[in-house]
Amino acid sequence: MLDILIAGGGYVGLSLAVSLKKAAPHLDVMVIDGAPEGAWKKDQRASAVASAAERMLDVLGVWDQIAPEAEPIRRMVITDSKAADPVRPVFLTFDGDGGDGRPFAHMVPNTAMVGALRGACDELGVVNRQSTMVETFKSGDHAVDVTLAGGEKLEARLLVACDGVRSRLRDAAGIKTVEFDYGQSGIVTTVEHERPHDGTAEEHFLPAGPFATLPLKNNRSSLVWTERTEDAERLVKGDDFLFEEELERRFGHKLGHLKVVGGRRAFPLGLTLARDFVKPRFVLAGDAAHGIHPISGQGLNLGFKDVAALAETIVEADRLGLDIGSLAVLERYQTWRRFDTFRMGVTTDVLNRLFSNDITPVRIARDFGLGIVDRLPSLKNFFIRQAAGIAGEADPRLLSGQPI
């Protein structure tokens, strides 16, 4: 019998496997993923990894491998203006580090992160299987019986669903969600520009939603560009010339000529919160538990927090000889993570509603609000700590750079 079966081989599932195996090598851990072998190498996206998550990746022994491909974000600039405004007044700038001199975040290509985590899985003896997924499962008193697509049967003490925001396993477990659809989509692409970005991330709050540029290696930036879903679809499917035109209008010319490199895709945005994170012998982690609006760039970091809290919960229960799949054990993880997730979900929801409109009084109020934030060091520090993912007292050990 397996100890832990992880469904979903993205960064959440893989980092959970590494965290568990590193702290408790005797546990039998398997990761399965529906995508074919090598599909992960085609992901052209990059993710913002906050300093707390960087510390965790360091403890897991993979940061050294990721670092050469990671671009530090040294400055964050937030503006609030119409796209047509020739000069965009800057309302908020963050220069700072996430503690002990590290930049508060890095932009990391997904392939670098997933590649390093897969390598660590191999070294630690995690079984990693592609091209198969959980078809059905049934939780019993001592194990969860899993049937894979193709009919193969497995038994595990615990099944962890890391299968993304539209989690099939979450639905199969009968866990309901609370959902808000914003009618917005995020266009994700990469651009090359003439002049260096100097490690600056910018977030422009435009009427259709935030337009964020995040620094990558070699004069490139990753974009997350929010539009109403139908506009986003039109832009992504339309011709290159129109896309670059619209892009340039929003990006501005301060970094010189722009060129779109790599593909462009639109992802519908919404807030999806699972009502429960745990059931007997079943746990949700990452986007399967909470898909949040990317406005504050917290999705990935919430995922790492889940991993750190869940790994610590499981390993500590195992060290006490407890049944790692029992609800009594798993409830600790739920208590630990649900409030934080809810708070972050609501905060980003409010931010999005506040910024994604062009009503004059609201604009004045938020400009005024941001202006005040910029003038109050302690408040600003609070936002930096939130952005770096190092706020809160009861952080899991991995996020503080400690082994479990």
Next chain:
Amino acid sequence: MSETARTTIDQSEVDRFSAMAAEWWDPTGKFRPLHKFNPVRLAYIRDKVAEHFGRDPRGPQPLKGLRLLDIGCGGGLLSEPMARMGADVLGADASEKNIGIAKTHAAGSGVAVDYRAVTAEALAEAGESFDIVLNMEVVEHVADVDFFMTTCAHMVRPGGLMFVATINRTMKAAALAIFAAENVLRWLPRGTHQYEKLVRPDELEKPLVVNGLEVTERTGVFFNPLANQWNLSKDMDVNYMIVAKRPL
């Protein structure tokens, strides 16, 4: 055993726990408070044992090779984890029904525990001895505390440890552990605990000391309703635990 022999068994208590036996392993059922309490008492026992016997508490199987008696084991909520931590466990309970539930559950979990429907006095009479004797949440349910503690003390090997956890006989305990827990919060079925059967620390310690044990630790355990978890505390007025050792 003749009818006049001293016994530690209170038949009404045995009957009450037998009636709830099917719920032992349901963390949302009648034994929810015990499931909640389990991590803090397991960690306490593991850490004290590791310290005493020179083991690494975070390593695999820190209790390996130690013979352990879990007296009043119920459905095996402590026995199974102790066995997984490496101990050679004898789980004893006066209720046949509890032992049946415990055996079935351990078989399903694939954990080896020697469960027996037997009393402490029968084990002592048979000359059984242990490195660790666990006496957790039991003394408040026995018929003759002094005799029970004496019997258990005899089974602790030289260099061995005994753990006792129970509820103090104070007004605070009557208010919190009985009235609030059974009537207001409904954590426990009504009648789980009776005030006059609660035991003060000195009443436990006296028979231990008389029988050659040395009390090494005393700690309170307190429920924090905000964090929804149990923590160790200096306050021994309600729930408390003591550790005693038999010198080599």
